[in-house]
Amino acid sequence: MQEVMPATGVFSLLWLLIALPLVGSAILLLGGRKLNKWGAYLGVFTVLIDAVIAIAMLIAMMGNSAEQRTFSQNQFSWMFAGNFKVDMAFQIDQLSMVFVLLITIVGTLIHIYSLGYMSHDPDKRKFFGFLNLFIAAMLLLILANNYLLLYVGWEGVGLASYLLISFWQIKPSAAAAGKKAFIINRVGDVGLGLAIMVMFVTFGSVGFQDVFGATSQASEGTLTAIGLLLLLAACGKSAQFPLQAWLLDAMEGPTPVSALIHAATMVTAGVYLIARSHAIFDIATTAATAVVVVGVITMFMGAVIGSAKDDIKKSLAGSTMSQIGYMVLAAGLGPIGYVFAIFHLLTHGVFKAGLFLGAGSVMHGMNDNVNMRRYGALRTAMYVTYATFIIGTLSIMGIPPFSGFWSKDSIIHAAFESNTLVGVLTIIAAAITGFYMTRMAAMTFYGKARWEDNVHPHESPKVMTIPLIILAIGSTFLGMGLLFWGNIETWLEPVVGIQKEEIAIPEGLLMAITLVLVLAGAAYGWIQYARREVPTVAPRGTWLTRAARQDLYGDVINDTLVVQPSFWVSRFLVWFDGSWIDGLVNGSAAFFGGLSGRLRHYQTGFIRSYALSMVGGAVLVVLALVLVRLS
Amino acid sequence: MNPSNYVILSALLFGIGTLGVLVRRNAIVVFMSVELMLNAANLAFVAFARMNGNLDGQVVAFFVMVVAAAEVVVGLAIIVQIFRTRRSASIDEPNLLKY
Numbered sequence: 001m002q003e004v005m006p007a008t009g010v011f012s013l014l015w016l017l018i019a020l021p022l023v024g025s026a027i028l029l030l031g032g033r034k035l036n037k038w039g040a041y042l043g044v045f046t047v048l049i050d051a052v053i054a055i056a057m058l059i060a061m062m063g064n065s066a067e068q069r070t071f072s073q074n075q076f077s078w079m080f081a082g083n084f085k086v087d088m089a090f091q092i093d094q095l096s097m098v099f100v101l102l103i104t105i106v107g108t109l110i111h112i113y114s115l116g117y118m119s120h121d122p123d124k125r126k127f128f129g130f131l132n133l134f135i136a137a138m139l140l141l142i143l144a145n146n147y148l149l150l151y152v153g154w155e156g157v158g159l160a161s162y163l164l165i166s167f168w169q170i171k172p173s174a175a176a177a178g179k180k181a182f183i184i185n186r187v188g189d190v191g192l193g194l195a196i197m198v199m200f201v202t203f204g205s206v207g208f209q210d211v212f213g214a215t216s217q218a219s220e221g222t223l224t225a226i227g228l229l230l231l232l233a234a235c236g237k238s239a240q241f242p243l244q245a246w247l248l249d250a251m252e253g254p255t256p257v258s259a260l261i262h263a264a265t266m267v268t269a270g271v272y273l274i275a276r277s278h279a280i281f282d283i284a285t286t287a288a289t290a291v292v293v294v295g296v297i298t299m300f301m302g303a304v305i306g307s308a309k310d311d312i313k314k315s316l317a318g319s320t321m322s323q324i325g326y327m328v329l330a331a332g333l334g335p336i337g338y339v340f341a342i343f344h345l346l347t348h349g350v351f352k353a354g355l356f357l358g359a360g361s362v363m364h365g366m367n368d369n370v371n372m373r374r375y376g377a378l379r380t381a382m383y384v385t386y387a388t389f390i391i392g393t394l395s396i397m398g399i400p401p402f403s404g405f406w407s408k409d410s411i412i413h414a415a416f417e418s419n420t421l422v423g424v425l426t427i428i429a430a431a432i433t434g435f436y437m438t439r440m441a442a443m444t445f446y447g448k449a450r451w452e453d454n455v456h457p458h459e460s461p462k463v464m465t466i467p468l469i470i471l472a473i474g475s476t477f478l479g480m481g482l483l484f485w486g487n488i489e490t491w492l493e494p495v496v497g498i499q500k501e502e503i504a505i506p507e508g509l510l511m512a513i514t515l516v517l518v519l520a521g522a523a524y525g526w527i528q529y530a531r532r533e534v535p536t537v538a539p540r541g542t543w544l545t546r547a548a549r550q551d552l553y554g555d556v557i558n559d560t561l562v563v564q565p566s567f568w569v570s571r572f573l574v575w576f577d578g579s580w581i582d583g584l585v586n587g588s589a590a591f592f593g594g595l596s597g598r599l600r601h602y603q604t605g606f607i608r609s610y611a612l613s614m615v616g617g618a619v620l621v622v623l624a625l626v627l628v629r630l631s
Numbered sequence: 632m633n634p635s636n637y638v639i640l641s642a643l644l645f646g647i648g649t650l651g652v653l654v655r656r657n658a659i660v661v662f663m664s665v666e667l668m669l670n671a672a673n674l675a676f677v678a679f680a681r682m683n684g685n686l687d688g689q690v691v692a693f694f695v696m697v698v699a700a701a702e703v704v705v706g707l708a709i710i711v712q713i714f715r716t717r718r719s720a721s722i723d724e725p726n727l728l729k730y
Contacts, residue, residue, distance in 0.1 A: 605729025607722045611652050 004091070004209065005064075007073035010056045014073045014090045014143060017053055017100065020046040022136035028129030036125050040118075043128030044111040047135055051104035054097075061097055066494050069094055072145055083204060091145035091208065095495045098342065098488075099142045099272060102349045106264050107135050109467040113357050114256040116463035117364060127167060127254070134160035138265055142272065146207040147196045150273075154192060154237065157266045158185045164261060165253040177249035184246040188236015192273075195229035198222065212279035220283060227280050227287025231294065234270025238324050241297040245554035247321055248305070251313040255360030258313060263320050263356050264349035271324065271345055274331040275338050278496050281331075288332050295329025296425055298322070301552055303432040307439065308548030310538055311370045312359045315440055316352070319396065322429060323348050329422065330411045337414045338496035343488050344407035347479050351395040351404055354471030358389035361464055362444060365457040372443040373536050374452050379445040381457035384465040386445050388472035393437045395475040397518055398430055403479030410483075412514055417501035427514050434518035438525030446530040637678035644671035658710045658720040662703075669699045 007014050024046035028039050035042070061069050070093040078088040092100065111131060118124045137156025144150040162185075166178025199206055202222050203214045215223060234240065239247035250262050261267070274281060274291060281288045299322050306318030327345050330337035363370060365382055379386040395402035398409065408430060416423035451457070459465065482488040489498055503510070540546070547553060602613075644667055651664025673692040680688025714720050 600730040603730045605726030607726075608653055608656075615649055615653065 003067050004070050004072045005068055007071040007090075007092075010053070010060045011071040011092065012073065013053050013057075014071070014092060015075060017050050017104075018090075018136050018139045018143065020050055020136075021132040021139070025129045025132035025136060028125055028132060031125075033125075039125035040115055040128045043132050044108070044115065046132055047104060047108045047111050050135070050139070051101075051108045054100045054104045057092065058097060058101060061092075061094070066490070069097075069494065078149070084200065086146060086148050086206065088149065089145045089207075090143040092143060093495050094491050095272075095275060095342065096142050098346055098492075100139065102346055103135065103138050103142065103265050106349055106353050106471075107131075107260060109470055110256050110260040110264075110353060110357065113259075113360070113464050113467040114254075116461045117256055117360055118254065121254075123167070127164075130160055130163045130167070131256075131260070134164065134261060134266070138269070141269060145209070146205075147192075147199060147211070148206045151189075151192055151196060154233075154269065155189065157261070157269065158182065158189065158237070161185070161250070161261050161266055164257040165250045167253055167257065171252065173249075174252040177246075177252040181246040181250050184243050185236045188233045188243055188270075191229045191232030191236065195226050195233065198226050198229065202226075208276070215279045215283055223280050223284040224286045227277070227284035228290060230273055230277055230280070231287060231291055234273050234291075234328065235294060236270075237273075238267050238270030238328065239298075239321050240270065240294050240325065240328055241301055244298060244301065244321055245551060245558055248309075248314050248317050248551050248554075251311070251317050255313065255356060255363060258317070259353045259356030259360070262317065263352040267320065267324055268327065268345045268349065271327040271331055271341055274328065275342055275496055278331075278335075278338055282334060282497075285334075288334055291332030292329045292419075292422060293332075295325045295327070295332055296422060297325070299325030299329060299426070299429045300432075301325075303429050303436065304544065304548045305551055307432060307436040308541070308545045310373050312362065312372050312375075312440065312444065313356070313370055315372070315436065316355055316359055319433065319436060320352060322433065323352065323396070326408065326411050326426065326429070329426070330414055333414055333418045333422075335497040335499035336417050336501060337411065339489050339492045339498055340407065340410040340414050342492055342496070343482060344404075344411055346482065346488075347395070347403040347407040347475075350471055350478050351392045351402075351475035354388055354468060354475050355392040355396065357464070357468055357471065358385050358392060361385040361460040361468060362389075364460050364464070366451070367455055369452065369455070372440065373534060373538065374450050374455075375444045376447045376451070376534065377445070377449040378457055382459045384459060384468060388465075388468040389445070390441060391472040392475050393441045395479075397434045397437050397522060398514065399518070400515075401476075401480060403475050403477070406479035406483050409511060409514065413503070413507065413510065416503045416505065416510065420504075423503075427517055430514055431517040431521040434521030435525040438522040439529045442526055442530035443534055447534055450534065450536050634678050634682045637681075638675055641671045641674040641678060644668075644674065656721045656723055658713070658722045661722055662706055662710065665706075666699065666703070669695055 005011075024043055028035060028043060031039065061071075070091065072089060072091045074087050074089040076088050078086045080086070111128070114127065114131065118127050121127060134157060137153050137160055139153070141150055141153025141157060144153060162178045162182040165181050166175045169175045169178070196206055199211055202218050203211050205211065232243075235243045247262060247267065251258055253262070281291065302318045302321030302323070302325055304318075306315050306322060309315040309318060323344070327341040327348070330341035330344065361382065362375065362378060362385060365378075365385075366375065369375075391402065395404035398405045400406075412423060412426045412430065415426045492498075505513075538549075541549075550556065648664045648666075648668035648671060651667065652661050655661050655664065673695050676688035676692045676695070678688075680686060680692075710720060713725055717724055
């Protein structure tokens, strides 16, 4: 167990990390049109300061010994009722630290990039307000020291994601995509809410320290239930099977949003949740196995979808799903995999942000066309974008010495340590990654130009290319840096634990097999999409291609299994309400109305008839009294 | 004299008053019949007070008289008003307040 230190020195600024972007977003959203001129710079500034504070915190944390790197800051008591007490308290440890760095630094780069990308948008101020809101919510999610506060951040990022996906809400498709993301996320959020309630019932508290300290007292069944509910939450937020359908539509949002929220940070919150709750998953092995299964399924679904889409952003979204599948399955492996899940999360956050921003830069030069079949031969037209995109591609494919190689290889190795079948599956998915990334790069930058008329590709302005270059440098060196210089394994070990197993295959051979398969996938992609002519209209393709173009029927399945049945239920309820409930209410009203319509005829208006009824009543009362007396 | 005779007399007076209220149309007569019923009740009160040997019934009789006097004031005023507007004292005529 780690020692929890009071937040002193630079760590006393913990609250400021959240407050800065929150205040920034409040000013931007409430400030009105007066801020249009400089509002965007305020948005960039708050996140930049956050990044500076985060780096200062990292330096301070590295100065402490490994057991003294958890800092907690209690702001005030948020609510209490009986024995239940929740504090507005923040906590930073090695795990939160790397997340804070990822969010603030990548966030800053994407904010800067957005200055260029959104420069002509009339709602630029609103956009930066939402982005700042997102940063604040995400940092709250990461820095909370109890599940309830985490839930606030969890909902906050969901809100920001919704607002930003449907940012161009005049497009019906964007408005629908935002709603879809919000509603599917709600399903996962219910899981998190239930998990928190079960925790409260079982442990009497929702604080991280209290819950993880008391896991040995709870039954395995309870922990499994909590674990599965947390997995449901992670599935919603991280677009894992079966709640994956929203991520592809989320690409309707502006590209910087896709890079920041739907590639680098928010969608990895599920992985954070699982790694943070490792004390629960360590005991609840059934839940951990479910995590692995979900990860493997999504890894393949994402890869297959990514291989078939012609929309560059949707293809990247498929690849994001697939890579998060890697992280989730690594997190499900237990102490063997937690560290590498986080490692891959960090490298992925950098290279995927770079790839998305690269895609945005391409779209910027191509009149916002996203169809890769109308790209081609762009490497000369936009050289910086081309070079950085290729670095990102090599990184995600896992080609040494780029970042992705080290993290993905670690996950493959960890998978083999745990289970050979899972290991083999991760290698196959890596080969598919090689294929679809090569396909994407080849269709965009190589081959013949298939541009539409009046399109004049041009390089993006410096404000966009410099973040690309920085992210490309990160995509190249971050993996090596974290593994050899930063010692990510020993850094995270006090928080999530680590475990090493022997594997049957020698490490070098495993690496070689992976590389050969990845290169084979890449070669196939190259032959198909760079050497041959790419038709501008998509050919019919095999059944798998057609299925993948339909997001593997994710929408159809949701529609048949959930949407249509709920329509039936609601139609039945409407009918039941109309005919039975209303019938009962209206019927009783009509009954009494009719009855009183008859009864009122006894109000004749003749005084003497009233007198007679009074006499009759009096006689009846007297008779009743007499009868009672006699009996 | 046996006090129960007074009770019987009171019952007879009450019955006559009731019949008067029910069958007569002239408002003044109906009104007098009501007075008859009230006084029948007074007679019964006094008779029972005598039979029970205490003053409760006598006191109540005074109360009834006071209430009857007040009632006469209000009632006669209403009857006079009705007569002024309708030129008739029949109680079957003002029958507009009905279904």
